[in-house]
Amino acid sequence: WYQRRVREAVVSTQSTGSLGKGLAKLTFDDTYQKQRARRMAQKPSHIGEGLARGGKSLLMGFYHGVTGVVMRPVEGAAQEGVEGFFKGVGKGLVGAVTRPLGGINDMITYTIDGIHHHTQIDEKILVLRHPRYIQPDKILRPYHTTQSEGKYLLSQVTRHTHWPDLYYHHSLLTTKSTFILTDQRCIMSEYDDVMNSWKVEWSHVYQDVESLPCVLSSGTGITFTAYMDPNAGFSKFFKNRRKKSRIVTLPNETETQLLHTVFTKRLRAH
DSSP, rough: HHHHHHHHHHHHHHHHHHHHHHHHTTTHHHHHHHHHHHHHHHHSSHHHHHHHHHHHHHHHHHHHHHHHHHHHHHHHHHHHHHHHHHHHHHHHHEEEHHHHHHHHHHHHHHHHHHHHHOOOOOOOOOSOOOOOOOOTTOOOOOOOOOHHHHHHHHOOOOOOOOOOOOOOEEEEEEETTEEEEEESSSEEEEEEEEEEEEEEEEEEEGGOOOOOOOOOTTTEEEEEEEEEEETTTGGOOOOSSOOEEEEEOSHHHHHHHHHHHHHHHHTTTT
């Protein structure tokens, strides 16, 4: 009986999914529609993750609905002047209704998906090691544990960003934080216990790093300054690009020297 009820609920998520897609289109925001499509493509693996992601969607729906009333006219005016301002007012007012409704809809979808996956009886597979890391030249080399671990971490960190980066190097800072270097950027990532996944805390493409990294006086970490992404958050409204000082603390001096050398080499290559 319980399994039958769950299956019926799963069928209902197809309807909520279509409704959510329709509400997203009514926001007239292409960026929001693409971000939502990427989020919804990542199904929760258990009921806890479903509830967490559902709650986050609900809160973000109301948040963006309210802030959009102010932000859309400002963004429209910055891009198209007076005409853009009035277009922004319209989008903001529509979004004030559709985004909270979309958040409620997505919360229901995530919750039901989480329950569904939680009730599935899957065969347990014991993973003995991470998949082999194949370097860009496609030459098959002996299995390298550190590189394979780093490639796996990068794939988990970039699940929601869809960056096409290639793995270069990584340093485990703690059991729940890692600093990754790719062919295009540096990434600080932390493990989110609630979402049961890795998330990007901050990142910078190498072109935005102002200078080469320096070793901290303690010998167990590096520091550098980088420009903020001009398209992220409120940075787009600043005339001059903001700078941010970053500190990466490592467990020992050996790891610090290795990261300093590799990071410096990567920056000089750009």
